[in-house]
Amino acid sequence: MSLRTPLGKALGLGSAKDGTGHWWSQRVTAAALALLGVWFAFALVGLDGFDYQTVRLWLGAPLNSILLIILVATLFYHSSLGVQVVIEDYAHEDGGKVVALVLAKFIHLFAAVAGIFAVLRISFGA
Amino acid sequence: MASDNRPLSPHLQVYRPQITSVLSILHRITGVVMSFGALLLAYWLLALASGPVAYAGALEVLGSGPVMLILFAFSYCFFYHLCNGLRHLAWDAGWGFELPQVYASGWTVVIASFVLTLLFWVGLLAGGSV
Numbered sequence: 001m002s003l004r005t006p007l008g009k010a011l012g013l014g015s016a017k018d019g020t021g022h023w024w025s026q027r028v029t030a031a032a033l034a035l036l037g038v039w040f041a042f043a044l045v046g047l048d049g050f051d052y053q054t055v056r057l058w059l060g061a062p063l064n065s066i067l068l069i070i071l072v073a074t075l076f077y078h079s080s081l082g083v084q085v086v087i088e089d090y091a092h093e094d095g096g097k098v099v100a101l102v103l104a105k106f107i108h109l110f111a112a113v114a115g116i117f118a119v120l121r122i123s124f125g126a
Numbered sequence: 127m128a129s130d131n132r133p134l135s136p137h138l139q140v141y142r143p144q145i146t147s148v149l150s151i152l153h154r155i156t157g158v159v160m161s162f163g164a165l166l167l168a169y170w171l172l173a174l175a176s177g178p179v180a181y182a183g184a185l186e187v188l189g190s191g192p193v194m195l196i197l198f199a200f201s202y203c204f205f206y207h208l209c210n211g212l213r214h215l216a217w218d219a220g221w222g223f224e225l226p227q228v229y230a231s232g233w234t235v236v237i238a239s240f241v242l243t244l245l246f247w248v249g250l251l252a253g254g255s256v
């Protein structure tokens with residue numbers, strides 16, 4: 001048993017100590033996605049018919065591959081940060097909250113890697 | 127600990143919805159919706175990387191009526207989240223905090239999100255994309 005008061009234990013510790021990093025990352029990825037998202041929307045409009053050859057050819061161009069990889073990575077990172085906050089806000093039961101947070105991270109990472117893998121596979125001509 | 131059954135104080139439901147609060151919760155809702163939409167993007171890319179047969183199958187799924195409606199909803203969520211996100215970034219930079227400005231930017235976001243969604247689909251349909 002400690003002789004320190006509960007207040008004494010808590011003083012000076014702050015809350016979680018790393019909120020700024022999360023907040024700033026969300027803003028920077030938001031700025032990036034505003035540009036990448038508009039680029040992608042225009043690209044989709046330009047992909048007449050979405051037929052296999054057209055889309056492969058477009059996606060295989062180096063600049064398009066590069067931007068799309070950055071888009072996928074940034075998108076899922078931004079989404080992961082946002083979903084994390086939503087879970088933290090609404091999930092009140094500790095066990096379920098941790099499971100939901102970890103699961104959300106796993107799904108985001110899997111989807112990001114899958115998307116990037118797909119772009120690379122097309123770009124390298126497989 | 128019997129902390130689970132404590133009475134809760136009145137929360138959001140006691141307040142009249144206002145454009146400020148409605149746009150705020152919409153930002154979160156559209157964000158969550160799009161986190162599911164992003165999975166479709168990964169699915170589309172994977173199908174494209176898996177060859178013509180897999181891609182044709184994916185187009186069949188994505189191009190079916192109900193899924194098209196979902197895609198339309200995703201596109202609206204994207205343009206809303208984009209416009210309102212820019213509004214948030216402006217606030218983060220310290221701009222537009224006066225109440226009349228908040229209302230004006232809010233209604234601008236509402237109108238712009240509908241117009242951009244409409245233009246996007248007109249562009250898709252005109253290009254024969256859909």
